[in-house]
Amino acid sequence: MPGIRFDSSESELVFLNPFNNFAEETHTVTVRRDPLLGDISVYNFRLRDKVEFFFGDCDVELIERLVEESARNCIFCGDTIERSTPRYPQRLVPEGRIKIGEAILFPNLFPVGKYHSVIRLSKAHFLNLTEFSPQIIGDGLRAAQQFVNAVYRQDHSASFVAVNANYLFPAGATLVHPHLQMLITPIAYSYHERIIQACRAYYQENGSGYYSDLLEEEKDLGSRYIAQTGKWHWLTAFSPMGNNEVFAVHEEENDFGALSEIDLTDIAIGVSKVLAFYGRLGHMSFNYSILSARDPFSEEGFHCLLKMISRQNLYPNYRNDDYFLQKLLHSELIINLPEDLAIKLRELFLGPNN
Numbered sequence: 001m002p003g004i005r006f007d008s009s010e011s012e013l014v015f016l017n018p019f020n021n022f023a024e025e026t027h028t029v030t031v032r033r034d035p036l037l038g039d040i041s042v043y044n045f046r047l048r049d050k051v052e053f054f055f056g057d058c059d060v061e062l063i064e065r066l067v068e069e070s071a072r073n074c075i076f077c078g079d080t081i082e083r084s085t086p087r088y089p090q091r092l093v094p095e096g097r098i099k100i101g102e103a104i105l106f107p108n109l110f111p112v113g114k115y116h117s118v119i120r121l122s123k124a125h126f127l128n129l130t131e132f133s134p135q136i137i138g139d140g141l142r143a144a145q146q147f148v149n150a151v152y153r154q155d156h157s158a159s160f161v162a163v164n165a166n167y168l169f170p171a172g173a174t175l176v177h178p179h180l181q182m183l184i185t186p187i188a189y190s191y192h193e194r195i196i197q198a199c200r201a202y203y204q205e206n207g208s209g210y211y212s213d214l215l216e217e218e219k220d221l222g223s224r225y226i227a228q229t230g231k232w233h234w235l236t237a238f239s240p241m242g243n244n245e246v247f248a249v250h251e252e253e254n255d256f257g258a259l260s261e262i263d264l265t266d267i268a269i270g271v272s273k274v275l276a277f278y279g280r281l282g283h284m285s286f287n288y289s290i291l292s293a294r295d296p297f298s299e300e301g302f303h304c305l306l307k308m309i310s311r312q313n314l315y316p317n318y319r320n321d322d323y324f325l326q327k328l329l330h331s332e333l334i335i336n337l338p339e340d341l342a343i344k345l346r347e348l349f350l351g352p353n354n
């Protein structure tokens with residue numbers, strides 16, 4: 001595939017290790033570049049030894065305490081949600097809030113976009129990562145899509161949708177209760193915009209769509225391609241943007257508002273599996289975003305896509321997993337090789353012996 005390049009380079013470095021009588025030690029640092037955006041990630045095999053320093057184990061007692069204390073004043077629990085969360089004007093949402101299954105969509109009290117909704121996902125105040133069922137995630141996405149289409153009908157400037165999840169405080173959530181946050185905006189926010197612009201540049205240069213080419217190339221290579229759920233293709237990222245990145249690309253649709261009922265079910269099935277996988281790796285906190293753009297972006301190769309990452313574990317005095325490398329240099333550290341993750345995820349999606 002002429003347009004897709006998986007660039008990586010290696011550097012060797014030497015120092016005298018105080019924990020081994022100052023013996024000379026050689027490290028190899030591999031630098032990978034994202035084939036669309038050029039974003040850098042780095043991998044050093046020896047950092048595996050430091051994983052416990054980077055990611056301590058989740059403190060179960062701390063989590064239990066956090067859940068119990070936060071449940072006392074939770075505005076998403078029980079009937080409180082009816083009294084304590086805002087409603088949309090009738091002209092936009094006739095009932096004020098959109099309810100599907102356990103999901104309830106309402107405006108964010110502190111919006112950061114032209115339309116900024118919160119979607120409470122479950123009645124339960126806390127869910128383990130194995131408890132985010134396809135039903136719970138799917139109903140949240142169905143509520144999100146219903147609102148997107150209500151906005152589309154009234155506001156032609158609303159072109160960009162980002163459906164986002166923050167779970168627990170290492171991921172930036174202020175409330176424990178499982179929820180999504182969705183932005184519908186006339187301007188795509190930075191990373192979203194970079195992807196759209198890069199797809200356009202790729203299309204102009206190659207005469208083909210980036211994501212169609214990527215899926216073809218990754219399927220051929222096989223080392224990062226995980227599986228398909230309906231029209232969604234699941235992969236690990238060559239140069240991830242966060243810990244244990246898994247992403248999914250819809251094979252044709254660019255607009256979240258136009259996804260079919262089956263598409264929403266199929267993405268929810270995958271999200272549920274990946275969250276269970278993060279749980280199996282010992283993680284509990286995560287972020288994900290579904291990015292969408294209305295036409296004409298389909299003609300430039302942009303597809304509706306999902307990006308998921310795990311975040312730092314919960315324990316007292318926990319270390320933030322974004323340090324200078326991520327926050328200021330916009331580069332990422334690879335803890336688990338994407339190709340190794342894909343092997344494990346393939347088993348989870350397809351069963352053993354695939």
Ligand SMILES: [Zn+2]
Nearest residue numbers: 074077125177
């Ligand atoms: Zn709650």
